[in-house]
Amino acid sequence: MLVLGIETSCDETAAAIVETRPDDRKPWLLRSNVVASQVDIHCEWGGVVPELASRQHVRDICGVVERALSDANATWADVDAIAVTQGPGLVGSLLVGVSFAKSAAWALQKPLVAVHHLAGHIESIWLEHGPIPLPAIILVVSGGHTSLYLVKQEGHYELLGRTRDDAAGEAYDKVAKLLGLGYPGGPILDRLARDGNDAAINFPGTRLTSPDRNAPERDGRFDFSFSGLKTSVLRHVRQRQTALGAEQLPANEIADLAASFQFRVVDTLIDRAFAAAHWHGAKAIGIAGGVSANSRLRAEAMAKSGRSEIPVFIPSLALSTDNAAMIAAAGIRLLDAGRLAPSDLNAAASLPL
Numbered sequence: 001m002l003v004l005g006i007e008t009s010c011d012e013t014a015a016a017i018v019e020t021r022p023d024d025r026k027p028w029l030l031r032s033n034v035v036a037s038q039v040d041i042h043c044e045w046g047g048v049v050p051e052l053a054s055r056q057h058v059r060d061i062c063g064v065v066e067r068a069l070s071d072a073n074a075t076w077a078d079v080d081a082i083a084v085t086q087g088p089g090l091v092g093s094l095l096v097g098v099s100f101a102k103s104a105a106w107a108l109q110k111p112l113v114a115v116h117h118l119a120g121h122i123e124s125i126w127l128e129h130g131p132i133p134l135p136a137i138i139l140v141v142s143g144g145h146t147s148l149y150l151v152k153q154e155g156h157y158e159l160l161g162r163t164r165d166d167a168a169g170e171a172y173d174k175v176a177k178l179l180g181l182g183y184p185g186g187p188i189l190d191r192l193a194r195d196g197n198d199a200a201i202n203f204p205g206t207r208l209t210s211p212d213r214n215a216p217e218r219d220g221r222f223d224f225s226f227s228g229l230k231t232s233v234l235r236h237v238r239q240r241q242t243a244l245g246a247e248q249l250p251a252n253e254i255a256d257l258a259a260s261f262q263f264r265v266v267d268t269l270i271d272r273a274f275a276a277a278h279w280h281g282a283k284a285i286g287i288a289g290g291v292s293a294n295s296r297l298r299a300e301a302m303a304k305s306g307r308s309e310i311p312v313f314i315p316s317l318a319l320s321t322d323n324a325a326m327i328a329a330a331g332i333r334l335l336d337a338g339r340l341a342p343s344d345l346n347a348a349a350s351l352p353l
C-alpha cells in the first residue's frame with residue numbers, strides 16, 4: 001500500500017510517500033520525502049508570519065506533491081490512501097493541506113485519514129527504526145510542544161508531562177532573537193554552542209513537583225518549564241549590555257551563553273525523559289520533534305543510554321524537523337484501525353492528542 005502524507009501545519013509545505021510492506025522488522029518504507037521550507041521568507045520578520053505562511057503553502061502545495069510522487073516513481077493512480085495533518089498549528093496553513101487532501105481523496109475515491117501533528121513526530125521514530133521495545137517513553141520536543149508520553153501499545157499515547165509555558169524550541173528561538181542571531185534559533189545556537197564554555201554561566205534549572213493547575217491529576221513530576229530560563233538569559237544579556245555599553249555582545253560571550261543555555265535545556269530534557277523511563281519501567285526511550293536535531297541532545301541521550309542500558313531511538317535529521325513522511329506513518333496507524341476522516345473534515349488549530 002502507498003500512502004501519500006501531506007503536512008502544512010506551520011512554515012513547511014511537505015509531501016511524502018510511505019509504502020507498507022510485509023516485513024515485521026521494517027514494515028514502513030520511505031519512498032520519498034519532499035519539504036519546501038519557508039525559512040527565507042519568515043527570517044526577515046524574526047518568526048513565522050501566519051498570513052505569509054498560508055499564502056506560500058498555496059503556491060507550493062501542488063509542486064511539492066507532484067515531486068513526492070515522481071521521487072517515489074509513483075503516479076496518482078498508485079496512491080492507496082491520503083494522510084493529512086489536521087492540527088495543531090496555524091489554521092490558515094493547516095487549511096491548505098486539509099483542503100488539498102480532501103479534494104485529492106474525493107477525486108481519487110481513496111480513503112483519507114486526519115493526523116495529529118505530534119502523533120506524526122512520535123511515529124517518525126517507528127518509521128526510522130521499525131518497532132521499538134515497549135513500554136517506551138517518548139519525548140516530543142519541538143517549536144510548539146515539549147511533552148513526555150508513555151507508549152505501552154503502538155499507536156496509543158499516554159501524556160505524562162508537558163511544558164507549562166514555553167516549548168524548548170520556542171526558548172531556543174526567543175533566545176536567538178534576543179541576541180539578534182536570526183530565525184529559527186535552534187540550529188544557530190546549536191552551532192555557536194560548539195565553541196562556547198557550557199559552565200561559563202550557571203543558568204537555573206527547574207523542577208516542578210506541584211500539581212499542574214490545568215491538569216491536577218498529574219503531579220507535575222514530568223512537567224517542564226522554560227520561561228524562567230529564558231528570563232535569566234534576558235537578564236544576563238541586559239546586564240552585560242549595560243556593563244559593556246554596547247548592544248552587541250562579543251562573539252566569545254555569545255558562544256559561552258549559547259553553550260550554557262543549551263547545557264541547561266538538554267540537561268532538563270534528558271533528566272525528565274530518563275526519570276520517566278525509570279519510574280514506568282520503560283524498555284526504550286524515543287526522542288522526536290525539531291529539537292531532537294540538536295547535536296548535544298543527541299550526543300548526551302546516546303551517552304546516557306549507554307550508562308543506563310535503556311536504548312534510545314532518535315529519527316534521522318530529515319525526519320526530526322517537520323516533514324510529511326511522519327504524517328503518512330501516523331496515518332497508516334489510523335488506516336489500520338479503520339479510523340477514516342469524514343468528507344467534511346476541517347482543520348483544528350488546537351487539536352488535542
Ligand code: KG4
Binds near residue numbers: 294
Ligand atoms: O518540529 P519542528 O520542525 O516544528 C514544530 O512542530 O514546531 O520544530 C521546530 C523547532 C524550532 O523551534 C527550531 O528552532 C528547533 O525545532 N530546532 C532546533 C534545532 N533544529 C531545529 N533546536 C535546537 N537545536 C537544533 N539543532
Ligand code: ZN
Binds near residue numbers: 121
Ligand atoms: Zn513539528
